[in-house]
Amino acid sequence: xxxxxxxxxxxxxxxxxxxxxxxxxxxxxxxxxxxxxxxxxxxxxxxxxxxxxxxxxxxxxxxxxxxxxxxxxxxxxxxxxxxxxxxxxxxxxxxxxxxxxxxxxxxxxxxxxxxxxxxxxxxxxxxxxxxxxxxxxxxxx
Numbered sequence: 001x002x003x004x005x006x007x008x009x010x011x012x013x014x015x016x017x018x019x020x021x022x023x024x025x026x027x028x029x030x031x032x033x034x035x036x037x038x039x040x041x042x043x044x045x046x047x048x049x050x051x052x053x054x055x056x057x058x059x060x061x062x063x064x065x066x067x068x069x070x071x072x073x074x075x076x077x078x079x080x081x082x083x084x085x086x087x088x089x090x091x092x093x094x095x096x097x098x099x100x101x102x103x104x105x106x107x108x109x110x111x112x113x114x115x116x117x118x119x120x121x122x123x124x125x126x127x128x129x130x131x132x133x134x135x136x137x138x139x140x141x
Contacts, residue, residue, distance in 0.1 A: 008068045012061050019057045026050045045122045052117040055110035062087050062098065069095050080111055 033043030066073045074082035087098040
């Protein structure tokens with residue numbers, strides 16, 4: 001593996017390790033919310049923020065791949081979705097697809113949830129988190 005690709009691979013490994021940490025925080029927040037229902041709203045806020053971060057991690061990785069390998073990072077108002085689409089493409093003689101179409105659809109659900117977290121008041125997150133948690137449970141099946 002050549003220098004720039006070795007650096008990219010190292011950064012991706014670091015991103016993955018950080019995502020494991022985020023997942024642990026989400027699980028802790030949800031468990032604490034079940035144990036202390038009188039303060040559930042605070043734990044929901046924490047879980048939602050960490051799920052927001054969970055999306056940001058892969059997006060950062062996809063941006064690194066787009067910049068380092070593809071030499072093109074999408075821009076404009078819809079750049080997040082364009083980046084996902086780009087990650088589903090095979091770039092001949094450069095790289096295989098990073099995501100399948102099905103995986104991109106699932107990652108897009110995280111993007112939508114992140115949008116909700118960024119654009120609603122925290123007290124409105126409970127319903128969104130419950131719906132999103134059901135989506136995650138369906139994914140696990």
